[in-house]
Amino acid sequence: MKTGVIRNSGQKCWRGLVDFDLPEKHHQEAFEMWGKGKRFGFVKISDKKVYWYACVNEKSFESYREITDIFKDFDSLALKIIEATANDNIICNTISDLTSIPQWHSENLCLIGDAAHATTPNMGQGACQAIEDAYIIGKLLDNHQDFKTVFEKFQSIRRKKVDYIVNTSRSIGKVSQWEKGNSLRNFLMRLIPESIHQKMAKKIIELEM
Template structure:
């Protein structure tokens, strides 16, 4: 059996590794001509790190990243409103939450693939069912017959477009900036993720290396994201703590990535015939819980388990049954958090901050437990 994976992002690469660990041939087709060291940072939460632990990759990731043992929501002046201590889960699952540069993670995953199992410059242009196979045509003129096809090609998935052409992408009307910068944070921030909530905007930062910081910021827009030019960032966050202002001002503009925030309205089915979607192609979420890539990583592990135990549609249906409830909960919760975090009314934001303060720690701990627990077959 050979499984053909469309998309060589974090989800697609992890999918191939998980399959290969099961003795299943996996071929990845990536549209880019080369895997460039682009992107900013990523936080691999405990659930993702459990997967990498089972795939034997956790030590390499830990060596190239930074442990995060606490997540804080703060006011713009970095006064804590809420804090989640992750040490409990480090002990429970014997693995850490790691902040790492995306390029470093991508390199680790790519080097784990079996020889010649990653094809670059393969952008899918057409897909059609021929008998019991898919005929995959690529823009470079190549074509292959695929018995099992997995779409790991992101929010704007070409594979999903062929399977389910009526799905809906939802615009959150928020613009997001991400960047990395050489910067020395005060020692107390070394193993923390801090996210500061203001009025209509917010910014989070975390250390990903000995002298490297990953940060992300977002702001609501009314008509067009273009009204929020990257060169206005210092003005947008001028009321925030001097540490935040310093992180922004020291980041070269060419290292800041700008994007609008959107998700995929939950769909009822992720598979059809011998084709299945994973990651953002199946369930793209807004980045408000840091679970987008983590859920793709979980998908890869669970689907590999299913394909090693079941045939065809039984593997896909079992995978969907195991994963859909959790994923849809994350999509919906993340959407709500994104809206609440961007409230502008002073009375509403004051009430919001007070409610965050008085929320019992056991509630936050229970929510984290639900996210970090992996499904079992």
């Protein structure tokens, strides 16, 4: 079985978890701010807990001493969330994904989730697609006892969707971290019809079986 190659996206990402009282308008939504070569996002995950992430292009990473230095020109809410987070609750790593693997299975072994199709986190689909993998394999095992048949059908069913998510997520990450042409990018983003957003959401949400 051939393995995929880990691809560096060229971005560093801090992730944090903090007890924080968000303004009510942010209680039911995930929110992301884009700047020049950087972005900051957050979402409320329980009554008090807020998960946040902060990304910067890798080539600029070494020039900053503190996360707050990077995002000092962002909305003050971003800085407040970062400053309220204990250092022990922050991690930092490189954003990566995996090149396409020709075959996910061999004999009675089958890769699923990140082992088969690791994606960048820009669409929030990493764990989601692993769960869908497990669901599809479970449904196939209801009707077939032969692992080879199950694994071949599984890859045939799942390949198109996960390839779309890996490639689209990588593209979103690149566009969101532009260092030049941001005004043009933002203008073009506003022109995208709602129907396109709905079509993309449907493509992600719908199960293949």
